[in-house]
Amino acid sequence: MISLLAEEFIYQSLISGKELGYDTYVMPESILGKSPKKKERAIKKLKSRGVGYTGVIVPVIPTLLCQCEQL
Structure with a gap:
């Protein structure tokens, strides 16, 4: 998730x-x-509650672009 x-x-x-x-992930x-x-x-605290942790933002962008092209 990306937010504030x-x-x-x-x-x-x-x-x-x-x-x-849902499977949820935080990108610090x-x-x-x-x-x-x-x-x-x-x-x-999020990790202790089972929320996933990822430091990789770049692979998300191509996935989103591919999904938008399919619409």
């Missing part, structure tokens, strides 16, 4: 998705926190 504040928007969205049965490079410490704490 790790400890607010990201956390709630990813946990809600997980509870609904694409989110912010109120401070680096709060961002790291939110990421650790």
Whole structure:
């Protein structure tokens, strides 16, 4: 997921998705926190709740482009 504040928007969205049965992943490079410490704490908490972690953003773009071309 790509968004803003790790400890607010990201956390709630990813946990809600997980509870609904979706595989959810956080990309730390694409989110912010109120401070680096709060961002790291939110990421650790998400990992402990079963949210996946990925540091790879580049492969997402070709996948999205391919999906858009199919529409």
